[in-house]
Every structure is written in C-alpha cells, then in structure tokens.
Amino acid sequence: MPNHLAKETSPYLRQHADNPVDWYPWGEEALNRARQEDKPILLSIGYSACHWCHVMAHESFEDPDVASVMNQLFINIKVDREERPDLDHIYQLAHSMLTQRNGGWPLTMVLTPDQVPYFAGTYFPKSPRYGLPGFADLLRRVEDLYRNRREDVAEQNASLLEALQGSGGAGPGSGEISRAPLEAARARLKESFDPRFGGFGEAPKFPHPGDLFYLLRDYAIHGDTDSRHMACFTLRKMAEGGLYDQLGGGFYRYSVDEQWLIPHFEKMLYDNGLLLAAYAEAAGICRDSDFHAVIEDTVAWALREMRDPQGGFYSALDADTEGGEGAFYVWTPKQVQGLLTPEEYAVFAPRFGLEGPANFEGHFWHLFLDRPLGEVASSQGLDTEAAQALIRSAREKLFVAREKRARPGLDNKVLTSWNGLMIQGLARAASALDRPDWTRAAQQAVDFIRRELWRDGRLLATYTAGQARLNAYLDDYAFLLNGLLELMQAEFRSEDLAFARNLADVLLEEFEDKEEGGFFFTGHSHEQLIQRPKNAFDAATPAGNSVAAFALQRLGHLLGDMRYLHAAERTLRSFYGMLERFPGSGASMLLVLEEYLSPPRIVILRGEAERLPEWRRALEAQRKPDDMILALPNGLSDLPDALNKPQGHPVGAWICQGVTCSPEVTDLSQLI
Structure with a gap:
C-alpha cells in the first residue's frame, strides 16, 4: 500500500x-x-x-x-x-x-x-x-x-x-565600510586559483558563479587584469571540458576531477541560469566568440528540455538512467563510428577525446574538447570552416541518436527561486546577443509566476501539475526581484516594474530583521521551527540576503526610493563582519559592497519605439557589469517620477549615478 x-x-x-x-x-x-x-x-x-x-x-x-x-x-x-x-x-x-x-x-x-x-x-x-x-x-x-x-x-x-x-549574522565588523574585503577576496581567489585548468581549489570543482561575477566586475570597473584572466580562463576551461554537455548544451552540477572532465551528471536549473548570466557578462570582457555558442546551446537546452508548456522552468534532470549514472551521455568510439561518415569521424574523434583512453568507469568516453579545431583540421588537410562543418553534422547525428536512449528522470517542479535565476540568465543573454525571442521566453516565465504563484499579494514557492503551494522563502523573492531588474533592461514592461516593487515591499514587510538588519530566510508568518535561518554565505546558489540587498540597492537607485537603499545598507552592515573574516565565502555580498561604495551607472533612454533598439544595441557594446540600461518607449503611463523623462526628441538619454543625472543627450555618438 x-x-x-x-x-x-x-x-x-x-x-x-x-x-x-x-x-x-x-x-x-x-x-x-x-x-x-x-x-x-x-x-x-x-x-x-x-x-x-x-x-x-x-x-x-x-x-x-x-x-x-x-x-x-x-x-x-x-x-x-x-x-x-x-x-x-x-x-x-x-x-x-x-x-x-x-x-x-x-x-x-x-x-x-x-x-x-x-x-x-x-x-x-x-x-x-x-x-x-x-x-x-x-x-x-x-x-x-x-x-x-x-x-x-x-x-x-x-x-x-x-x-x-547564535549562528545568524556576523556583526558590523571592525570599522567603517571600505574596499578592504574586496581586496582580500581578490587575494584569496588568486591564492586558490588553478593556473592549469582554471577554477579554484582542488577536486571536486564547482562552477562558483558568484566568484566569476565578482572577478568580471573587478576587471571591468578597476582594471585588474589578473581578475580578468582568472574569470575568462575558468569559463573557457569549463566550456571545453566535460562539465559542459558538448552535444546538447547546458552544464552539469560539478566536476569530480580538477580538469573539469568528468561531471556528476545531474543538470540543475539554478546552475544554468547563473552560468548563462556569467557567460553573457563575460562575452564582451573576455572577447571570446566561442562563449556565444555556449550561451546559444545552453538556452536551447533550457527551452527544449526544461520548460513547462505554460512558460515556467522545471528544476532538474537526474544523473541516473536505467543504465546507471551518466549512461545517457557517454559513448564508445565504436558507437560513434557507426553513426558518422569516415570524414566526420576523422575530425570528431580527435576533437572530442575519442582517441584517448576511456575516461569514464574504464569503459566509456565522456566528450570534451581535447584538441584545437585548427590542429585537427590541419591534420586532415582541411581548412577550419570545412572541419567545423563536419563537426556540426557529426554533433547533429549523435544528438539525434542520443535522444533515442532512455532519458534521465525529470523533476518537473517549478520553483519560484530557481526560475528567478533562469529569468536573470535569459534576460542577460538576450541583451548581450540581441535575442528578443529569449526576452519573450523570460517574460513568459515571469507571467507564469505572476499568474500561478502570486496569490493575495504573496508568493508561493513551488508549482507542480497545476498545484501551487508552500509559502515562499527569502530566495524566492530576492532571486525573482533580481531577475525582473535584468529583464526590464532587455525590454521594459510597466507590469514588471510594478511586480518588482510589490516583491520589494513584501521583502521589507515580511522578511526584514528590523533590529539587526538583513533578512530572515522565512517570513514572519512562517511555521515556527527550531531556528530561523539568516545568513549570507553563498552555497550552490547565492545567499538570499546578498541577492536581496543587491536588488533592493539597484531598485532604490533606479527609483530614488530610500526605503530600499536603507534596507540594503542595513543588510550590508549586518554581514560586514562576515566579509572581513571570510571574504571568500560571500562573493554575492561583495557585489553589494562594490555598488554601495560606487553606485551603478544608470542610462535611461526615452523615445520612439522603433528608434530605441539601435541605441540599446550601441550601448550594450559599451556596457560594464555595473551598468543598468532601460529603454522606455514614448506613451508609457504610470511611470515613477525618476523614470518619467520628457518625450521631446526621437530618442533622449540621461546618464545617472547616485543622486546625479546628466542633462539630456540626443545624439547617439555623443552618448557613447
């Protein structure tokens, strides 16, 4: 029974x-x-x-x-x-x-x-x-x-x-807020950086997107070339290795070895949402066109395999199938050879490691980029384009064959928090690669959450098969709010701003620790448990306190609303002692500190709807990670005062930082 x-x-x-x-x-x-x-x-x-x-x-x-x-x-x-x-x-x-x-x-x-x-x-x-x-x-x-x-x-x-x-928070620290934790975190990352294979520390290796976001910003804002190298090299090595699905796109959870070759084979929505945002942010900074293909294939995987028909995203794919862990993904050279032409196999095998020894359980090969494409092409007397065409056709054939295997189990829960991370990643990728279709996918996920998981002015945490349940947690509100702020930069919708303000207000009302600062993981009306968690240490996902403070700080600057700015500052001060003592454990809070010391640069575009995309694309090419760019078409109603700019020119632009905005700029070249 x-x-x-x-x-x-x-x-x-x-x-x-x-x-x-x-x-x-x-x-x-x-x-x-x-x-x-x-x-x-x-x-x-x-x-x-x-x-x-x-x-x-x-x-x-x-x-x-x-x-x-x-x-x-x-x-x-x-x-x-x-x-x-x-x-x-x-x-x-x-x-x-x-x-x-x-x-x-x-x-x-x-x-x-x-x-x-x-x-x-x-x-x-x-x-x-x-x-x-x-x-x-x-x-x-x-x-x-x-x-x-x-x-x-x-x-x-x-x-x-x-x-x-006594385990919550870490106190205000030793003195005035300064850049000291940022410098200490950079030094700590340099100490643990693996110069051969990228990443930080020894096996098993996790992607740690928070560290990558911090390093990319450190280079973009302060020009530290070591930070750029650590971030770009790590992202490149992860994409070349077996942590990344070389046929179907998307990243597995972590690598069991130091070289990113053999993963633990489950695919989690949260990893892929965060890594989409990281690769999109890195695409311009690292000047690596291969990152575009990683982004495109990862988005394709998410839309193909992880999307609920109503627009939300599922939680995870299992590591196991009936053949055991990883059985869906691994190959033998004989299997591959039987599916490809001799010409395709001649370039695919050396490119993806099939000429080396078995690398999974002694009998199977998990694909990774083993030899540079130019070297493989030269060995076969081909130019790079011809070799790439053979690789492309080989990948398509193997992908089709793999789809006929017994598939990994799908966890079809739609979690509000993890959807917030995927919305953030999709929106950032859409802006970076100019993909309005990805923006629409992110908007549809937001619309799904607003329709199915927003009840009586409160979020619910999970949705499965038509049933939404469980009071939402700090991460649900914080991750979704941050995703909305990114989505509004890909395409502004008034309803998204209204939703963001509602989420921010519930964060202050239901989760904030009014006495000590910061936010509890559970709301004031939540079931009473033996502890009420409150922390800012990053784990597999960024800490909810850090993301809440980051998003509230940005929303506060965007709207000129001091309630949000003060709540973010109280959170930072509450955990500043943690940053001083453990700067490597709170990368997401480091981003809050960075923007507290130097507020984000906000560019507001206002003008004719058909003219805005040209200006938006031009600014994207100049964008730094701490920039916010909003393109507001004429005719929008109910805009807050801070965004309700005059509508007198085809396009006008205002550059704002802190409490100061530039005069209107009406010439694109002058703006750039």
Whole structure:
C-alpha cells in the first residue's frame, strides 16, 4: 500500500510513495504522532537528481527488513530539500555542529519529538562497508540512546539549540565600510586559483558563479587584469571540458576531477541560469566568440528540455538512467563510428577525446574538447570552416541518436527561486546577443509566476501539475526581484516594474530583521521551527540576503526610493563582519559592497519605439557589469517620477549615478 507520500506534489517524495517505509511528509500529522507515541523522528532529506539518495533508497528504503526496523522504532519523515530549503538549512547546519563535518544529501537526522536532532549523518549502506555501520543496526543503537539515555540527549539538545540561535549574522565588523574585503577576496581567489585548468581549489570543482561575477566586475570597473584572466580562463576551461554537455548544451552540477572532465551528471536549473548570466557578462570582457555558442546551446537546452508548456522552468534532470549514472551521455568510439561518415569521424574523434583512453568507469568516453579545431583540421588537410562543418553534422547525428536512449528522470517542479535565476540568465543573454525571442521566453516565465504563484499579494514557492503551494522563502523573492531588474533592461514592461516593487515591499514587510538588519530566510508568518535561518554565505546558489540587498540597492537607485537603499545598507552592515573574516565565502555580498561604495551607472533612454533598439544595441557594446540600461518607449503611463523623462526628441538619454543625472543627450555618438 502507498504510504503518506502518495498525494504529495514533489516528484522526489512521490518516488518514495511505494516504499515499505511508513513515510510521512513534514507536517503536523507526523509531528503530533511523534509526540503522542514518544518516538524519535527519522528525518531523511534529499532531492530527485541526487545519486546517493537513489542508492540509499534502493538499498534500505525499498528493503522490507530495514523498513520494518524504521517503522517499529521511528516516525519517518521524508523531505524534498528543494521544496523545504528552510528545513534543509537548519538540519545541514545542525549536522555540521554535531559531526564537525560538512553535510550533503541524503541527509539522515534523528530528532527528538520536539524536532531537535541528536544524531546526524548522510548516506548509510544497508550492510557495513566504507567504514560505515549497517543502517538497520545503526538505527537500533540510535533509538536506544533516546530510550535509555534521555538526560544525555536532553543536555546535548540544549547546547545545540543555543549554538543554532547564535549562528545568524556576523556583526558590523571592525570599522567603517571600505574596499578592504574586496581586496582580500581578490587575494584569496588568486591564492586558490588553478593556473592549469582554471577554477579554484582542488577536486571536486564547482562552477562558483558568484566568484566569476565578482572577478568580471573587478576587471571591468578597476582594471585588474589578473581578475580578468582568472574569470575568462575558468569559463573557457569549463566550456571545453566535460562539465559542459558538448552535444546538447547546458552544464552539469560539478566536476569530480580538477580538469573539469568528468561531471556528476545531474543538470540543475539554478546552475544554468547563473552560468548563462556569467557567460553573457563575460562575452564582451573576455572577447571570446566561442562563449556565444555556449550561451546559444545552453538556452536551447533550457527551452527544449526544461520548460513547462505554460512558460515556467522545471528544476532538474537526474544523473541516473536505467543504465546507471551518466549512461545517457557517454559513448564508445565504436558507437560513434557507426553513426558518422569516415570524414566526420576523422575530425570528431580527435576533437572530442575519442582517441584517448576511456575516461569514464574504464569503459566509456565522456566528450570534451581535447584538441584545437585548427590542429585537427590541419591534420586532415582541411581548412577550419570545412572541419567545423563536419563537426556540426557529426554533433547533429549523435544528438539525434542520443535522444533515442532512455532519458534521465525529470523533476518537473517549478520553483519560484530557481526560475528567478533562469529569468536573470535569459534576460542577460538576450541583451548581450540581441535575442528578443529569449526576452519573450523570460517574460513568459515571469507571467507564469505572476499568474500561478502570486496569490493575495504573496508568493508561493513551488508549482507542480497545476498545484501551487508552500509559502515562499527569502530566495524566492530576492532571486525573482533580481531577475525582473535584468529583464526590464532587455525590454521594459510597466507590469514588471510594478511586480518588482510589490516583491520589494513584501521583502521589507515580511522578511526584514528590523533590529539587526538583513533578512530572515522565512517570513514572519512562517511555521515556527527550531531556528530561523539568516545568513549570507553563498552555497550552490547565492545567499538570499546578498541577492536581496543587491536588488533592493539597484531598485532604490533606479527609483530614488530610500526605503530600499536603507534596507540594503542595513543588510550590508549586518554581514560586514562576515566579509572581513571570510571574504571568500560571500562573493554575492561583495557585489553589494562594490555598488554601495560606487553606485551603478544608470542610462535611461526615452523615445520612439522603433528608434530605441539601435541605441540599446550601441550601448550594450559599451556596457560594464555595473551598468543598468532601460529603454522606455514614448506613451508609457504610470511611470515613477525618476523614470518619467520628457518625450521631446526621437530618442533622449540621461546618464545617472547616485543622486546625479546628466542633462539630456540626443545624439547617439555623443552618448557613447
């Protein structure tokens, strides 16, 4: 019989609906039962694209004997970390406090009935191996602790709660706000930069878009050529490696090796939204035309495979298929040779690493750019254009063949926060490459969210199969607000500005910490949990506090609204001590600091609709990352005073920074 997950909207939870484990979703029914029966709670947090989550499910949660132990001793709660990031934040932090190690997924926590954890771990095998105990035996010992050592558990829980309550913020720092954290972050990145393969630190390597945004701005604004090299070289190496899908476009989650060759094969919407924005920002700075192809193929992947028919974007593609992790993406030379002409194979094989040894599990080849195109062309007596044509036809044939394989699982949740990141990436790419069709796709995603996930003046966090639910979190409001600010620069719509102001007002009303500054992760009306998270450390996605402050600061400058500017400043001051002590952990807050010290340059164009695109394209070629460019056609009504410029010329332009605007400029060459 299905357990209590059968009616959930999360694809991840529904994957466990037929387990013999008596799973509950997080909620009062399960929590009340734990209190009434005086049973500890076994909390398992994961997500649909998580490889080790699937392994633990197959080994233990589908096993009747293990399930019997779980059902007898515990109230079992399964959580999708993407639907409930509030719970994931709290219990990942508790895991690190209890074990002094980083957490991950699956996260395995045992809680007392009042939700306080007294045991923490991640993956556990069914039988003892990897130096880990067997899961069922471990559970018996952990339950015995609760049953027979109550005083020890209570003492530990009290200490943990005290530590959790003291974990938010980092204080105002040592003195006046200055550029010191920016300089320290650049020095830290130089120390950890990999000069051979790009990226920062050792394997496994993650893309870290926040660091790349900071470095690109550091070069564009201050001219640091080392920053430019670190960002451009890293972006180039990621695009050449196996982190990038060389046939279908889009980036995988991270690389298991230092060379970006072999990824963990899930594709996440948030990575691709952020990297779209990074490559679009870098296209002009790095002067690398290959970045255009990366952007185009990544957008094509998102629109082809991740888009809901109503306009929103799905969450993730699984790493696994029926053939195992990565099976959808990898090849053998024999398979490739059987699909291509001899001429195509002669250039494709050396270009994409098929002439080297197998690089995945000893038997398969995962494609990456191994040899320069010019070198491959020369070896075959071809010019570059002819070789490129053969590569193009080969890629098309292999892509068509790959599409016939068993596909990775799709998590079709539409998450407001991650859609905000994709809207930002699409809009920035649309501006950089002059693609109005991408702008329309981003607008359709916004319209979907406004229609399906904006209820009674508040956002909801997730939508699946016609059902929107769960109060939105800080990230939902912050990421969507930032995406709207980028989208309005690709094409201005009055309704987007109105929506942005609504989101900003809810941020101040529902999430701001009025006493200490900054924003809580959950709203004031949210369910009461054992902690109310509030942090500005970047993780897989940028910190909500940082993005909220960045977007509010920009909106405040755009509209001349001091409420937004003051909230952003209070947030920066609240976390300035963190930037001083850990400048490498808050790259997104560094962007807030940069624009606090030097407000963004805002260019407002006002004029005839048919004339504005020419001016907009000319400015895009000159644009720096801290610039904001808005093109407002004549005839718009209800514009705020700061944007309601006169309409006397075919096109007029005003350049504003801080509280100062230039006189109107009516000649394009003079403006440039």
